[in-house]
Amino acid sequence: xxxxxxxxxxxxxxxxxxxxxxxxxxxxxxxxxxxxxxxxxxxxxxxxxxxxxxxxxxxxxxxxxxxxxxxxxxxxxxxxxxxxxxxxxxxxxxxxxxxxxxxxxxxxxxxxxxxxxxxxxxxxxxxxxxxxxxxxxxxxxxxxxxxxxxxxxxxxxxxxxxxxxxxxxxxxxxxxxxxxxxxxxxxxxxxxxxxxxxxxxxxxxxxxxxx
Amino acid sequence: xxxxxxxxxxxxxxxxxxxxxxxxxxxxxxxxxxxxxxxxxxxxxxxxxxxxxxxxxxxxxxxxxxxxxxxxxxxxxxxxxxxxxxxxxxxxxxxxxxxxxxxxxxxxxxxxxxxxxxxxxxxxxxxxxxxxxxxxxxxxxxxxxxxxxxxxxxxxxxxxxxxxxxxxxxxxxxxxxxxxxxxxxxxxxxxxxxxxxxxxxxxxxxxxxxxxxxxxxxxxxxxxxxxxxxxxxxxxxxxxxxxxxxxxxxxxxxxxxxxxxxxxx
Numbered sequence: 001x002x003x004x005x006x007x008x009x010x011x012x013x014x015x016x017x018x019x020x021x022x023x024x025x026x027x028x029x030x031x032x033x034x035x036x037x038x039x040x041x042x043x044x045x046x047x048x049x050x051x052x053x054x055x056x057x058x059x060x061x062x063x064x065x066x067x068x069x070x071x072x073x074x075x076x077x078x079x080x081x082x083x084x085x086x087x088x089x090x091x092x093x094x095x096x097x098x099x100x101x102x103x104x105x106x107x108x109x110x111x112x113x114x115x116x117x118x119x120x121x122x123x124x125x126x127x128x129x130x131x132x133x134x135x136x137x138x139x140x141x142x143x144x145x146x147x148x149x150x151x152x153x154x155x156x157x158x159x160x161x162x163x164x165x166x167x168x169x170x171x172x173x174x175x176x177x178x179x180x181x182x183x184x185x186x187x188x189x190x191x192x193x194x195x196x197x198x199x200x201x202x203x204x205x206x207x208x209x210x211x
Numbered sequence: 212x213x214x215x216x217x218x219x220x221x222x223x224x225x226x227x228x229x230x231x232x233x234x235x236x237x238x239x240x241x242x243x244x245x246x247x248x249x250x251x252x253x254x255x256x257x258x259x260x261x262x263x264x265x266x267x268x269x270x271x272x273x274x275x276x277x278x279x280x281x282x283x284x285x286x287x288x289x290x291x292x293x294x295x296x297x298x299x300x301x302x303x304x305x306x307x308x309x310x311x312x313x314x315x316x317x318x319x320x321x322x323x324x325x326x327x328x329x330x331x332x333x334x335x336x337x338x339x340x341x342x343x344x345x346x347x348x349x350x351x352x353x354x355x356x357x358x359x360x361x362x363x364x365x366x367x368x369x370x371x372x373x374x375x376x377x378x379x380x381x382x383x384x385x386x387x388x389x390x391x392x393x394x395x396x397x398x399x400x401x402x403x404x405x406x407x408x409x410x411x412x413x414x415x416x417x418x419x420x421x422x423x424x425x426x427x428x429x430x431x432x433x434x435x436x437x438x439x440x441x442x443x444x445x446x447x448x449x450x451x452x453x454x455x456x457x458x459x460x461x462x463x464x465x466x467x468x469x470x471x472x473x474x475x476x
Binding site: 023024025028097098101102103104105106107122123124125126127129130133134137138139140160161162163167168 | 231233234265266268269271272357360361363364365366382383384386387388390391394395397413415416
């Protein structure tokens with residue numbers, strides 16, 4: 001689906017949800033009036049995070065991070081405690097690469113949010129290190145109340161000079177002084193989770209409740 | 212080290228240059244301390260990066276800028292070292308050298324010239340599909356495209372009056388980096404672009420895919436109304452030519468040349 005096709009789907013009132021493989025090119029020229037007139041869930045991971053964050057910032061639209069059918073009601077997940085603690089906030093975020101690519105270029109404020117991070121490998125650990133460094137240096141994670149780390153596709157078994165993905169994530173996320181819950185079954189190939197709704201992250205009990 | 216000694220210099224190795232932490236040469240604190248020690252040491256007249264500088268982006272906010280202002284000295288490097296070049300230039304206007312030392316040939320010779328001679332240098336470009344004719348004068352800034360994008364919303368204001376150097380091995384995200392630079396307003400007031408090597412292969416890229424960079428530079432930058440000189444021999448390639456940074460330069464995309472002040476004066 002390209003930007004024009006996305007706009008067509010946004011305008012078509014018989015379309016009730018959009019499964020999207022999105023990218024940054026869809027942001028310039030998005031039909032925001034159509035989104036406001038007839039809001040509908042957009043479901044996807046990876047580059048779809050660009051569309052989720054833009055429409056959250058501009059229209060307050062709730063997106064769905066994941067793949068497959070949307071499940072109604074409150075969702076409960078179990079992960080792995082990285083940094084203990086319990087916080088409440090709006091779940092925001094998605095794929096790390098797009099979040100980083102929007103820094104200084106339209107990333108919404110994450111103040112008060114529980115940050116969801118997932119990923120898809122296109123490069124090595126150095127890329128993840130650059131992305132997290134950029135988000136933190138830019139102050140984009142200021143006010144984040146907790147971090148929910150989901151699935152990073154393609155990093156299984158990747159060790160670069162003794163470091164794994166977990167080492168890179170821990171190295172940065174542990175400096176934020178907020179609860180961090182890892183290994184959540186959220187992200188590429190996992191069922192969708194709403195982005196922009198209230199959530200409770202209990203990293204001590206290793207649970208995340210959304211909605 | 213041998214090359215530097217051959218130029219009559221007395222090279223000193225940073226205390227932690229041979230350390231290791233994951234894919235980086237030691238902890239952030241130790242690497243930063245080495246760099247700041249060198250910036251503060253009046254006996255040190257230039258700082259030369261041994262490799263690509265993995266993790267350089269992590270220490271840019273701890274640089275001793277007062278020392279740099281008190282005693283400016285060029286930093287030589289490329290790839291992740293572009294992060295240091297940009298941070299130092301943005302804060303203090305420091306000139307530097309994009310490139311490396313020790314690989315021989317014109318790389319070493321151009322580096323030596325930029326560190327020892329004050330005459331302007333001229334670099335000639337190879338024919339390139341991204342070139343847009345025209346002539347521009349401005350301050351040379353940049354290097355690694357990824358490193359430039361690291362500064363969006365994080366310490367690099369608009370590059371008003373600059374000629375932006377961009378290079379990088381094949382990267383699936385080249386388009387979104389340029390999209391981000393444009394959307395962030397970084398390129399407002401830019402005078403021109405000096406494009407280096409775009410064809411190198413980054414071993415960490417899982418699936419390089421088709422060459423995107425040439426196409427997206429044409430699409431995103433070709434219509435900005437400023438000259439673009441592609442095919443300049445700097446970046447991730449063998450036998451690269453070292454470029455001065457943070458100095459006045461004139462880009463003549465019609466003649467295929469970039470003329471710049473030396474890194475020292």
